[in-house]
Amino acid sequence: MVDFEKGNGLVPVIVQDFQTLEVLMLGYMNDEAWQKTQTEKKVTFYSRSKDRLWTKGEESGNFLQVKSYYIDCDQDTILIKAEPVGPTCHTGTRSCFNTEFGANFLLELERIVKHRYDFPNEESYVNRLRTKGINKIAQKVGEEAVETVIAALTETETDFINESSDLLFHLIVLLREKGISLETIAKNLESRHQ
CATH class of the missing domain: 3.10.20.810 (Phosphoribosyl-AMP cyclohydrolase)
Structure with missing residues (x-):
């Protein structure tokens, strides 16, 4: 109360x-x-x-x-x-505090991917991936994982960051394809931590 x-x-x-x-x-x-x-x-x-x-x-x-x-x-x-539903602030920004996304951008990216699934656009890379099906999406996650490992072992920090970003992006698309949210993954990780 x-x-x-x-x-x-x-x-x-x-x-x-x-x-x-x-x-x-x-x-x-x-x-x-x-x-x-x-x-x-x-x-x-x-x-x-x-x-x-x-x-x-x-x-x-x-x-x-x-x-x-x-x-x-x-x-x-x-x-x-x-x-x-749209910007929160009367100035047109998403927050009245005009904060940066930081680590939370992964959650915003998940929302963007969901929007691309809900409202397909032929120009969207997400749409092109999803029309190829789950096998292609899973294959891209595997390719990006290998490229991330190679970058970690033999390339620059910038290369490693870029490959890690590609891996996370494609994993978010795969999770969306499977109907699983980042929140579900986070809760699973939390339960393992206990």
């Missing part, structure tokens, strides 16, 4: 990209905004400047679709993991 009394009827809400975990924005909710968010599965804030409820994306169409939410230990802050 969220304790709205501590903040005079408002609590801070942190919104994260459900896939990359990038912080997208911070807003505030009152009880009515919280109830609407849970019911409609679209993040709705209480706008302090407009003095009314405000659903993110109501004008732009760039909604934040709720995937999950968490209430902190003091019950006075909400964390929402959401799927952004």
Whole structure:
């Protein structure tokens, strides 16, 4: 249960990209905004400047679709993991904090590959790969793995980085072809670690 009394009827809400975990924005909710968010599965804030409820994306169409939410230990802050539909920030960037992807770009790349699967484009390398079937995709992963090993043993650091990047890209395509997410792999690795 969220304790709205501590903040005079408002609590801070942190919104994260459900896939990359990038912080997208911070807003505030009152009880009515919280109830609407849970019911409609679209993040709705209480706008302090407009003095009314405000659903993110109501004008732009760039909604934040709720995937999950968490209430902190003091019950006075909400964390929402959401799927952004378009840029989050009114400036057109994916995050109000304009952070870099860093290691999380692998998760963004997974989303890009999924989009290419869902909306095929003849010009897309991903589309050309997938039309050749799983055997060709798996073969590419094998080729890139061998090239990565060779680069690690005999080539420059730059060559090794490039070959490793090619390997990870093709592995993400193979995972998509098999219907397995990076999250599934991460959970499997986590369970092995325990």
